[in-house]
Amino acid sequence: MFPSRRPPRPEPGWLRRRVPTRVVDGAAYLQAFVLSGVVTVLAVRAYLQAAGWPQLGGGGLHIAHVLWGGLLMAVGLGIALVFLGGGPRTAGAIVGGIGFGLFIDEVGKFVTARTDYFYAPAAGIIYAAFALLVVLTQAVRGRTRLTPDERIANALDLTLSGVPGGLTDRRRIAVLRLVQGAGPTVEAAMVQLLDAVPRREPPPVRFWRRWADRFGRLVVWLTxxxxxxxxxxxxxxxxxxxxxxxxxxxxxxxxxxxxxxxxxxxxxxxxxxxxxxxxxxxxxxxxxxxxxxxxxxxxxxxxxxxxxxxxxxxxxxxxxxxxxxxxxxxxxxxxxxxxxxxxxxxxxxx
Known part of the structure; x- marks a missing residue:
């Protein structure tokens, strides 16, 4: 007789692989981080060249802007850790991106024995760092679609972040699209939850946003x-x-x-x-x-x-x-x- 085959024992919960839930706007946050970092590097280089490469400090001290970069990266991370919602995440990405730009701008000092800020390959290293971040952003944007559970989790996150100040109609539509197809029970529950969240009028369009949109449309039209x-x-x-x-x-x-x-x-x-x-x-x-x-x-x-x-x-x-x-x-x-x-x-x- 052949020995009976026992069914496999289920693995304990702590042994199962836990995959972190992805954020639906993750690529947008990375893009804000990269753009703010690029603008910071270009602005710092332009200012230093125009000002004759000044130095902060005196009496043997030199306050390198890499220190301010580390501080701003910590502030950006703190904003994203402490506050709830997409607004603080965007602010944290921008502040962190500015800090990263200040940090990476001085890479020449840390890859040379003589701490040479003007080390020629430093510009190539800076470009390579941002190019890799752009590739990462595109990889996050082009990954497989969110799972149904991730879509529900993001819908709940968007809804709960609107409890203190309210949700605009645009945000409500985005939440309903996320749970579309999740089943009548989930969709009905989400509608009830949205009804409990106060409504908020959309903020006025900033002047810089109008110019950015016009420039974007011009580039698209040209291409x-x-x-x-x-x-x-x-x-x-x-x-x-x-x-x-x-x-x-x-x-x-x-x-x-x-x-x-x-x-x-x-x-x-x-x-x-x-x-x-x-x-x-x-x-x-x-x-x-x-x-x-x-x-x-x-x-x-x-x-x-x-x-x-x-x-x-x-x-x-x-x-x-x-x-x-x-x-x-x-x-x-x-x-x-x-x-x-x-x-x-x-x-x-x-």
Whole structure:
């Protein structure tokens, strides 16, 4: 006879894996953190250069702004830990982002033995740190959808945070959308809970918000213009080739003999070569596969943004911000055209 097989014993609760509940607006908080940090670094560098690189302190003391950065990061974390709701989380993300910007701006002092604030690769390190944060933000934004339990938990969090000051109609609609499909019992309970929360009128639109919205609409409008597509394609084909030729000419004429960061120059050259190959392949595929061609153009820009610009900032310091802005705009144009072409593809038969 075969021995009887006993059913597996359930694991104790403390042995089960506990997955933290994700916040529905997590990507927005990360984005606020990154943007405030980037603005802080650029503002600090611009101010210090305009003021002649002043120092706070005297009598042998030097109060580095990395200390203020650590303090502001602690304040931002404290705001998010102490207060409830999306507003304090956003405020904590912005304050923490400003602190992180002050902190990372002095990275050159902590990766060199001589504590050199002007260490050339520091600009590339700063850019790489923010690029990784942007990738993390996009990964959080593009992850799988929230589970039903997470949607209910976020709906409750939004509702309870509105108990002291009330909820706007927009917030109420967002809560009901979160629990949609969770079952009649949950939906009815949420409606009753919302009825118990006071209503609040939406706050007036700030003047800076109007200008930000107008600028955002202008950028979207520009990136969707069809007449911009072909100049962008030409630029993608010409720009990396010009970079490669310029480096070769500098090597031939001896201009690069004074360059201290040869590794960064090789990185710029490698990124330009990869971008050129991808762009040429995309141009070759334009006639027979436009969707695939613009996918290659998009990949070429991503290679330059995530790899080439790290070395570009090392070589050109913060003068590379202009090139970064151009690349971001080109990525917007290419992405908009790729999406348009993808929507026009005929649906595959099942």
């Amino acid at each position: 969707e213009r069809r007449w911009l597509v072909w100049p962008v394609v030409v630029y993608l084909l010409v720009e990396p080739v010009v970079t490669v030729v310029a480096v070769v000419l500098d090597v031939a004429t001896g201009e690069l003999d004074r360059e201290r960061e040869w590794g960064a120059v090789i990185g710029v050259l490698t990124a330009a070569l990869i971008t050129a190959v991808l762009s040429v392949r995309g141009a070759v595929r334009l006639r027979r596969d436009r969707v695939g061609a613009f996918r290659l153009f998009k990949l070429a820009l991503l290679v330059d943004l995530l790899f080439g610009q790290v070395f570009n900032f090392t070589v050109n310091q913060f003068g590379a911000v202009v090139n970064l802005a151009v690349d971001l705009f080109l990525l917007g144009v290419v992405t908009a055209e790729h999406r348009r072409l993808s929507r026009e593809l005929p649906a595959e038969p099942r």
